[in-house]
Amino acid sequence: MIISENVSLIYPDKTQALFDVNLEIKPGELVYITGPSGSGKTSFLKLLMGMEFPTSGSLSVLGETINKSNYGNIQKLRRKIGPVFQEFKLIQGRTALENVMMGMRFLGIKPKLMKEQAHEALEKVGLGHKKYSKVENLSWGESQRVAIARAVARKPLLILADEPTGNLDYDNAINILKLLKSFREEDITVIITTHATHLINNEKDAMFINVYKGRITAERKGLAV
Numbered sequence: 001m002i003i004s005e006n007v008s009l010i011y012p013d014k015t016q017a018l019f020d021v022n023l024e025i026k027p028g029e030l031v032y033i034t035g036p037s038g039s040g041k042t043s044f045l046k047l048l049m050g051m052e053f054p055t056s057g058s059l060s061v062l063g064e065t066i067n068k069s070n071y072g073n074i075q076k077l078r079r080k081i082g083p084v085f086q087e088f089k090l091i092q093g094r095t096a097l098e099n100v101m102m103g104m105r106f107l108g109i110k111p112k113l114m115k116e117q118a119h120e121a122l123e124k125v126g127l128g129h130k131k132y133s134k135v136e137n138l139s140w141g142e143s144q145r146v147a148i149a150r151a152v153a154r155k156p157l158l159i160l161a162d163e164p165t166g167n168l169d170y171d172n173a174i175n176i177l178k179l180l181k182s183f184r185e186e187d188i189t190v191i192i193t194t195h196a197t198h199l200i201n202n203e204k205d206a207m208f209i210n211v212y213k214g215r216i217t218a219e220r221k222g223l224a225v
């Protein structure tokens with residue numbers, strides 16, 4: 001699913017965000033990425049989405065090599081990924097349903113099916129009753145759920161959630177994590193960055209990646225390795 005060998009990332013201004021990342025993530029795994037602010041968590045997710053390319057080393061995601069020369073295939077790869085961004089990236093003035101449908105625009109799905117998948121995804125995240133609400137009228141937690149619905153409506157193989165519990169109170173944060181974890185039952189690999197280590201300390205069936213100053217350590221708990 002994801003194989004990273006000696007991957008380093010240096011931005012054009014010479015900031016080295018990641019050093020020698022070696023890891024393998026298997027299909028259907030739940031992965032938490034923790035680490036202080038500025039340690040390289042988002043940079044790692046950007047590499048997985050092909051929004052950045054490794055400066056050195058080799059990275060393969062769902063069988064596609066992440067490098068500039070493979071750009072055509074990386075665009076196809078993105079159709080199999082459901083991203084949940086830190087700042088949601090919802091379109092104001094549009095309803096929850098419209099936002100979820102917009103996330104499927106370039107997937108080549110027929111409009112009727114697109115609508116069905118969007119309805120289904122909003123039901124799944126518990127927002128069936130807010131489908132026709134404009135997103136600016138939703139609470140923070142509800143907006144986060146719309147962003148998650150938009151990611152799962154695409155029927156992805158991989159969900160990448162960047163700090164999905166940021167700005168949520170304890171109960172909402174726990175519920176959002178529960179929701180994201182539930183997608184594993186559909187064999188989706190779920191990767192979550194979080195500062196909220198207290199929320200995940202008791203997880204027994206997950207891979208934990210810690211990033212510190214661009215260097216990664218990984219351990220699996222409770223999984224057959």
Ligand SMILES: Nc1ncnc2c1ncn2[C@@H]1O[C@H](COP(=O)(O)OP(=O)(O)OP(=O)(O)O)[C@@H](O)[C@H]1O
Pocket residue numbers: 011012013015016017035036037038039040041042043044
């Ligand atoms: N486009 C960029 N150009 C140059 N440097 C960057 C760029 N994006 C990130 N960085 C730098 O790379 C390092 C890692 O940043 P990154 O956003 O990956 O950290 P993070 O762990 O996700 O932080 P946070 O928890 O605050 O979101 C930081 O030093 C950051 O300033």
